[in-house]
Amino acid sequence: MSTLPHPTRRSILLLGLILISSVLLAGCGSGGALTAASWPGLSIDDTNAYLAYGPTVYAIDLTTNRESWHYPPEPNRTASFFASPAPSEGGLVIVGGYDNIVYALDPSTGGDVRSAWIFEDASGNIIGGTVVAEDIVLVPSADSNLYALDLSTGDPVWTQPFNTDEALWSAPLVDGNVIYLASLDHRVYAIDLPTGRELWKTEPLNGAIADTPTLAGDLILVGTFNSQIVAVDTERRGEIAWAFDTSGWVWGSPAVADDLAFFGDYMGLAYAVDITNGQEVWRVTVDGPVTTTPAHRDGVIFFVTEAGTVYAFETDSGKPFWTSNPILNGRLLSDPVLSGDTLLVATMDNPCVISAIETETSATRCLLQFEE
């Protein structure tokens, strides 16, 4: 038997490098169903907070702070959830899956919550939250279509889905019989709710829009990746009323109170702008990117940052009301949700996945804890 000649040693080295690279390549892939593709989706109704995060949808009783139910009973590799669940008055909770399927969860089915119906016609992930408007469920899909479904059966309501030129990552906004839909194709669309017919659309806004539009009187406000907040006039069929330049991409949408629009950008700035003229009222630097829509209550605006801090500012001046201390040790990428005098915040990379913060005192408790 001969010794290993150098070409063989080099083959072993090459094989080793290829194996290491294979692990790295596979690790960077996004094919696995359980790979986090987005941030937690959080919503509430009168009794529960709902969280869609990875393989499970949770309902947490807001009175007892205990889990009411979760779906599916056992996680499976094919289903994952990130879109905010939409509770309906009839009791069904509609949630879009990252597996392209819409589930109508029926908590009345007992311990193991089952789906009253499912909708499987979408060919893209459901990333933006579903919306229930009367007896119609609106489903934005990454396949660039907005689907309208019958709430009780899951059957399509329109003759065909409403199509845009790019993926839909945000829930639509419904005002009466008009749907306002923001798309990654840089436009905002106004759609007739009963028929799915386009009423008007804006010119391209030079940047993708990743969050739900905000209604402020006759204006629709959206944040864009073109580092702008754009005000669209609904009475003038989508003409731009004004645009405000920010320092970085705007992922969230503005919150509106007392003629002021509040929003943050990816460069870590929080702004207040007069919605009547688009002029800046104040700006504050925070400790990390702001990628969410802030929440507002009683003269205080609440911003969350990717660095894990919650800020409360006075709306009229931008003066600090409080800052969460300590920070929540995780990325805050989901829109904060107000439930009475409590601010609910979903956290990534932290076993405490929902924190409840008292809006007056900033006292914080954990509402939903994952096992480490």
Next chain:
Amino acid sequence: MWNTLILDPMINALLWIYQLFGAGPNSFGFAIIIFTALIRVITLPLTYRQTKSSMVMAEIQQSKKWQKIQEKYKDNKQKLQEEQMKLYQELGINPLGGCLPLLIQFPIIIGLYQAIIRTMAAAPLQLLDLSSHIYSIIPSSLIPLNNQFLGYMNLGQPERLPLPFIPSDIPIIGEGLPVLAILVVITSYLQTKLTTPPSTDGQGAAMGQMMSLYMPLFIGYLAYSFASGLALYFVASNLLGIIQGFVMRRMRQTAAGQPTK
């Protein structure tokens, strides 16, 4: 450091090429191909040295002189090694000459792969990550990238060519023919065959045979499972590697005065 020196320049170069191609359908596919070719050209001095070194070593292995030494010292490993090193010194060869270029290329290849995957950003977390890598000179209106290629392919999704005449319940090809994954397997095999020198040693030959069979299948599996932008990169890279290997083999044969096969 990794992001600043490797990943960010690659991501922004890829976006810049995408913009040059009009930022429309097919643009990202062409950007991947051009960018892969550029990286191949930049690393050409390294791959040239590596391939040349492999070829020289293979020639030595097949030489009568080495085979005589092997026969003579087949029962004395230590002496055989000494004679082997002596032979390398006589011919002025550094036996590790092919390893260093390989090691230098490695981070570039990983960076190229990561740049392509991150730039495709088909999910919110990926796009959020991408936004922190983009230089301010790249217009944000490019985002999201148009991932359409050749009319039927979304480069952010695994590729399947729709074949209406194939029943959908047939495993693997029922949802469409994975053309790129098949091309990846074929081109990976050809490239391995062309650039891996045949070994006369039993262990080396077995190892080489294993690599030439299993690695194309493994890379093909990655191409089948992951975003087709990655498969396109594999195909482009393999084809360029095949051309390079073929040209170098011809050059050495010409230099040695051998007839080309």
